[in-house]
Amino acid sequence: MDSAYQQLANRLSRVHRHLRKWARRTGTTCYRLYEKDIPDQPLIVDWYDGSAVVWAFERTRNDTSALEDAWLAQVTDAVCAALQLPAEQVFLKRRFRQKDRQSGDGQYHRLEHRHCTKVVTEQGLRFEVNLSDYVDTGLFLDHRPTRALVRAQAAGLAVLNLFAYTGSFTCAARSGGAATTTTVDLSHTYLEWAGRNLALNGYAAHADHALVRADCLEFLDGLARRTPRYDLVILDPPTFSNSKSMSGSFSVSRDHPTLLTQCHAVLRPGGVLYFSTNCRGFQLASVGVPPFAITDISESSIPEDFRNRRIHRCWRMVRSS
Secondary structure, eight states: OOHHHHHHHHHHHHHHHHHHHHHHHHTOOEEEEEESOSTTOOEEEEEESSOEEEEEOOOTTOOSHHHHHHHHHHHHHHHHHHHTOOGGGEEEEEOOOGGGGSSTTGGGSBOOOOOOEEEEEETTEEEEEESSSBSSOSOOGGGHHHHHHHHHHOTTOEEEEESOTTOHHHHHHHHTTOSEEEEEESOHHHHHHHHHHHHHTTOOOBTTEEEEESOHHHHHHHHTTSOOOEEEEEEOOOSEEOOTTSSSOEEHHHHHHHHHHHHHHHEEEEEEEEEEEOOTTOOOOSSSOOSEEEEEOTGGGSOTTOOOTTSOEEEEEEEOO
16 A cells, blocks of 8 residues: 555554544444545545445545546545455545535435445434435534533423434434424425434334424524424524525525524523534624524534534524523
């Protein structure tokens, strides 16, 4: 193996040995091993309980398709050697810069139809991941600490999970003893996936735990004219969306004051909103945001296996009245 790829393999092997001990202690079988740690290897590598997902970003020296293919082949060999995996358990994907994903359905669009799925665990909770078919797997690993916060605080609360994706925050809330949960997403595919995740953790369908297919802004607008009903809201919207099922486009930079105002209206006094985004360069608006007591919890919300401490921003917002 070329020395540059041996360096990559050595780093992956070393980090994996370290994180396996932590993973066993915490009941977690999926975690991040590598994120652009070596300048010439712009990759992200995540471990999913005996499989690896590798996202390859643009590499400037690969100015021909032949060089690109050779690079990706050597990356795959290095990952296989480092993690002692057969090639069929390494799932290689191309990842485009965020600026190139400002159309369509972003990271959620389908790449393949292989349906290579497995069940992983996170602090004892079980989740279905799809390793092959989408840019993302169905579980955002960087939100592990925030899911733990929701789980620890949910007992007896009415919880609303917006832009819920595959329902991992809802699973955390129900595990923590939430009295009611409302899980809202525009995608029928992801709501079905959320239902499977809930079932994996022993939570059957129930009148007090609703899965709602809706545009989140329209859903919130419909609730805003009623008595506030939620104690805890999770808001992790996409950076951008112009889904055909929406009446218009959505941009978190542009539209978050409206979203936060809508969430404020449906929270009971003393209720908590966790708002997170991975939009690069995002700035919380100085005007148009309702009177929350706001704490930036970004640093504590990023897990220890993520060396990129800017992977997302996260705030805890409390409605005082």
